[in-house]
Amino acid sequence: MLNFCKIVRQEVRDLDKSPMLREEMDMPDPLFPMKIHRNRFGKSGQTTFPNHWHAHLEFIHVMEGEARFTCNAEQYDAKPGDIFVFNSTDLHYGITLSENVFYYAIIIDPVLLHSRTVDAVETKYIAPIASSRLRFANKVSDDPLVRESLTSLIEEFFGEAFGYELAVKSWIYRLLTALLRHHVAVQFSHEEYSSRLRKLERIDPVLRHIEEHYSRKLSVEELAAVAKMSRYHFGRTFKELTDRSVTDYINFVRVNRSEFDLRHSDKTITEIALTHGFHDVYYFSRLFKSYKGVPPTALRKTN
The missing domain is CATH 2.60.120.280 (Regulatory protein AraC)
Structure with missing residues (x-):
C-alpha cells in the first residue's frame, strides 16, 4: 500500500x-x-x-x-x-x-x-x-x-x-x-498515457500547421519536419493518434472549410474548390460527397 x-x-x-x-x-x-x-x-x-x-x-x-x-x-x-x-x-x-x-x-x-x-x-x-x-x-x-x-x-x-x-x-x-x-x-496504464502524451506533444504543431496552411500543397515530408520526426515514424504516429492518414486528414479539414463557404457565400463551386486547396473541381465534388454524403451542388441548392 x-x-x-x-x-x-x-x-x-x-x-x-x-x-x-x-x-x-x-x-x-x-x-x-x-x-x-x-x-x-x-x-x-x-x-x-x-x-x-x-x-x-x-x-x-x-x-x-x-x-x-x-x-x-x-x-x-x-x-x-x-x-x-x-x-x-x-x-x-x-x-x-x-x-x-x-x-x-x-x-x-x-x-x-x-x-x-x-x-x-x-x-x-x-x-x-x-x-x-x-x-x-x-x-x-x-x-x-x-x-x-x-x-x-x-x-x-x-x-x-x-x-x-x-x-x-x-x-x-x-x-x-x-x-x-x-x-x-x-x-x-501510466506508461500508456505517458506515451500518448509524448506523441501528442510532437504532433500538436503539425495540427496547427495544417489549420493555417491547408489551402496549399502540404507534403508528408514537410509535416514530418514540423514534428521533427522521420517520414515513416511520423506517418505511423499521426495515423495512431487521429485514425486518419495524413492525406485523409488534410482533405477532412479542406472539405469542412469548403462546406461553410457553400452554405454561406456567393462564390461558385469552382472558386470554393480553388480557395480551399482543390485544383480539380470534379475531384473536389467526388471527395466532398464521400465525406458529406451529398455533392456540393446538392448542398448549395438546399441553402
Whole structure:
C-alpha cells in the first residue's frame, strides 16, 4: 500500500510539473480552476472549435440546435440534451449542422479534484481520472443523474450565491460518480498515457500547421519536419493518434472549410474548390460527397 501511495503522489507531481499543463492553465480564478463558456453559433457549417487537445476535463451540454463532434476520429451527432465528455489528451473537433446552436462548455483543471492527503478517494478514483488513465465515454445520452449534475453545476456557477464554489465542487464529484458507475470507456496504464502524451506533444504543431496552411500543397515530408520526426515514424504516429492518414486528414479539414463557404457565400463551386486547396473541381465534388454524403451542388441548392 505504501508503494502504491508513492506512485500516486509521483503521478500528481508529474502533472503539476509539466510545463505544457501550466501553459494551458488559463482560468479566471487560479484558486478555483474551472470555467464555463456559453457558446452560440448562428449558422450551419461553422467550426465550433478546431481539432485540438488539452490536459483538462471538458464537458459539453448541448441546449439548442444540432452539431457534429469528432473525438479521436469518432464522429458523434449532437442534439439538444446530449452531453459530451472530452478526456485529457482527446483530440476533438466540432462543426454546426444547423442554425442557432447553443451549448455550455465546462472545463475543469484536474488540480481542482485532488485531495490534500492520499486517501481512498484519491488513489482509487481521482488520481486515475486526473492522469487520464481512466477515460470516460465521449457521448452520454439519457442519463438523468449526469444531466442533473451538469445542470445544477451550471446554475450554481453562474448564480454565485454564497458558498457556490462548495456547491459546484460537490456537483462535480456527483457527476464523476455517475460517469464512473456507468460510462467508463477504457483504462490506460501510466506508461500508456505517458506515451500518448509524448506523441501528442510532437504532433500538436503539425495540427496547427495544417489549420493555417491547408489551402496549399502540404507534403508528408514537410509535416514530418514540423514534428521533427522521420517520414515513416511520423506517418505511423499521426495515423495512431487521429485514425486518419495524413492525406485523409488534410482533405477532412479542406472539405469542412469548403462546406461553410457553400452554405454561406456567393462564390461558385469552382472558386470554393480553388480557395480551399482543390485544383480539380470534379475531384473536389467526388471527395466532398464521400465525406458529406451529398455533392456540393446538392448542398448549395438546399441553402
